[in-house]
Amino acid sequence: MSRVPGWLGRLGAGLTEMGDRLNARRAQAEKDDDFDEGDDFGRGDGLGRNNGTDRGGKDGADAPAASTANGNGTPPQPSSPPSDTLVAAPAPAARPDPAAAVPWGMRVAAEAGWRLLVLAGTVWVLMRVISAVQLVVLAFVAALLITALLQPTVARLRRYGVPRGLATALTATLGFVVMGLVGWFVVWQVMENIDNLSDQIQDGIDELQRWLLNSPFHVTEDQIKDIAKSLREAVGANTDEITSAGLEGVTVIVEALTGILLTMFSTLFLLYDGKRIWQWTLKLVPAAARPGVAGAGPRAWRTLTAYVRGTVIVALIDAIFIGLGIFFLDVPMAVPLAVFIFLFAFIPLVGAVVSGALAVVVALVTQGVFTAVMALLVVLAVQQIEGHILQPFILGRAVRVHPLAVVLSVAAGGMVAGIGGAVVAVPLVAVTNTVVGYLRSYSQEPALRTSPVPRGATATGVAPVEHRPPS
Numbered sequence: 001m002s003r004v005p006g007w008l009g010r011l012g013a014g015l016t017e018m019g020d021r022l023n024a025r026r027a028q029a030e031k032d033d034d035f036d037e038g039d040d041f042g043r044g045d046g047l048g049r050n051n052g053t054d055r056g057g058k059d060g061a062d063a064p065a066a067s068t069a070n071g072n073g074t075p076p077q078p079s080s081p082p083s084d085t086l087v088a089a090p091a092p093a094a095r096p097d098p099a100a101a102v103p104w105g106m107r108v109a110a111e112a113g114w115r116l117l118v119l120a121g122t123v124w125v126l127m128r129v130i131s132a133v134q135l136v137v138l139a140f141v142a143a144l145l146i147t148a149l150l151q152p153t154v155a156r157l158r159r160y161g162v163p164r165g166l167a168t169a170l171t172a173t174l175g176f177v178v179m180g181l182v183g184w185f186v187v188w189q190v191m192e193n194i195d196n197l198s199d200q201i202q203d204g205i206d207e208l209q210r211w212l213l214n215s216p217f218h219v220t221e222d223q224i225k226d227i228a229k230s231l232r233e234a235v236g237a238n239t240d241e242i243t244s245a246g247l248e249g250v251t252v253i254v255e256a257l258t259g260i261l262l263t264m265f266s267t268l269f270l271l272y273d274g275k276r277i278w279q280w281t282l283k284l285v286p287a288a289a290r291p292g293v294a295g296a297g298p299r300a301w302r303t304l305t306a307y308v309r310g311t312v313i314v315a316l317i318d319a320i321f322i323g324l325g326i327f328f329l330d331v332p333m334a335v336p337l338a339v340f341i342f343l344f345a346f347i348p349l350v351g352a353v354v355s356g357a358l359a360v361v362v363a364l365v366t367q368g369v370f371t372a373v374m375a376l377l378v379v380l381a382v383q384q385i386e387g388h389i390l391q392p393f394i395l396g397r398a399v400r401v402h403p404l405a406v407v408l409s410v411a412a413g414g415m416v417a418g419i420g421g422a423v424v425a426v427p428l429v430a431v432t433n434t435v436v437g438y439l440r441s442y443s444q445e446p447a448l449r450t451s452p453v454p455r456g457a458t459a460t461g462v463a464p465v466e467h468r469p470p471s
Contacts, residue, residue, distance in 0.1 A: 127416070138420040139259045143266030145427065147274065148301070148308040150175045154271050168272040176264060182339060189336040207368055292442045296435045303434040307427050310394040314386055315345030318352070322359065325378030329371050331363045347422045349403065350410050352383050401430050 099107070130137050150171045157167035209224055270277065278297060285293045323338025331337070337359050344351035356379035364372035401409075406426055413425030 131416075134417055135255055135259050136262065138417060138424070139262035140266050141424045141428075142259075142263045142420070143270055144304065145308050145424070146175065146263065146267045147270040148305045149312060150267070150271060151274070151305065152309075164272060168268065172264075172268050172271060175267075186336050186339045189333060189339075211369060292439050295442060296438045299438050300431045300435050303431050304427055307430050310391070311346055311348075313394050314390050315342045317390060318342070318345050318382055318386055321382045322356070322379055325382070326359055326363060326375050329363065329374055329378070330367060331359070331371065331375060332366050333362065337362060347410060347419075348406050348426050350407070350414075350422065352386070356380075356383065401426065401433060405429055 153171045154164075154167045157170065158164060162170075212224065213221060282290055282294055282297075319338040319342035322341050323334055326337060327334035337355075340358060341352075341355040344355035347354075356376075359379060360372050360376045363375040406429075409425040409429045410422050413421030413423075413428075415421070417424075
């Protein structure tokens with residue numbers, strides 16, 4: 001019995017120590033819970049907005065006392081559901097920009113496509129307007145070409161002290177008289193030689209028929225007669241059309257006379273008052289683009305003047321040398337053919353081929369195959385000298401148009417406006433090339449002025465060009 005109290009004392013001490021440990025662990029757990037709740041309130045997210053209420057629920061009976069001990073006597077607010085039961089709804093995914101969803105290449109093609117459509121529509125409307133007033137447009141363009149040819153003479157007379165009106169009248173009168181004499185001379189030569197030419201053509205056809213019968217092509221006389229019969233039937237079947245064309249010829253003559261009068265009046269005013277007309281035209285241009293257009297105008301006029309003057313010189317040389325060649329070959333109407341060669345030279349490439357072929361055909365049907373071959377050699381020799389020596393030397397760098405552009409522009413001009421369109425197509429392309437090149441360089445000048453100053457040997461090559469107003 002003496003040992004019982006000691007055993008009980010040790011048991012009580014162990015239980016006391018175990019209770020102290022449990023109390024310490026409970027206090028540590030409560031402290032950790034309070035720290036976690038403080039972090040949730042500090043973050044301020046929606047999921048931790050009810051943690052204070054939950055803590056009050058853990059305190060049990062202490063929660064009402066705490067709610068009434070706030071000093072204002074307000075009743076406690078009802079607790080919301082625990083925060084761990086709230087689930088945030090997912091945010092809707094943002095849709096991409098529709099333009100960003102289209103591939104880059106397709107966007108570039110669409111941007112270029114609608115601009116091309118607008119440009120094509122503008123060109124189509126412009127062509128419709130031009131076709132409606134084709135006679136006026138061709139007369140004015142012809143007046144521009146004649147003015148480019150005669151204007152240096154007016155300027156030279158002005159430098160000699162001749163008044164502007166008198167210089168214009170003298171130059172225009174002299175120019176129109178010369179052109180009228182050339183036309184009259186061609187008509188006179190054709191009318192004088194038409195009878196003799198008909199007999200020579202008939203003899204030439206008979207000679208050509210004999211040559212074909214004896215040629216290695218094995219052409220029979222019946223085949224030649226069938227061809228002649230077909231031609232006569234075609235002419236007989238189209239008699240009505242030929243008659244209507246003859247009646248329409250009166251309308252053509254009236255239109256031609258109207259165009260000639262318009263050309264003469266336009267030339268007079270352009271020679272006399274061309275500078276003021278250009279200044280008035282500049283007022284129609286927007287102010288932002290006016291300096292560039294004002295600089296491009298004189299350069300375009302110089303290009304047109306150089307083209308017309310060079311073409312006249314080259315055409316005159318062609319007509320003289322080819323005319324002399326066919327004259328010494330005893331081809332009839334050598335002088336009218338030389339005049340035709342001069343006129344057709346204003347249609348680059350195509351006109352030389354047509355006029356040369358005409359001379360060769362006349363030589364063939366009048367003088368035979370040998371003379372035609374010799375005439376062909378003369379035409380080819382003169383045209384080769386013209387294309388490789390005369391044009392580069394006379395025209396120089398003032399008119400730089402690729403031969404492909406020349407052929408395409410002549411074909412397009414002929415399709416749109418006939419012979420007149422073929423004549424004005426190449427100078428129009430040359431002037432457009434000059435204007436576009438100048439405007440491109442003019443638009444690059446501000447960038448060159450604002451760029452850093454270059455150093456070394458490259459400074460001269462990229463120096464901005466000084467823009468001077470046209471005089």
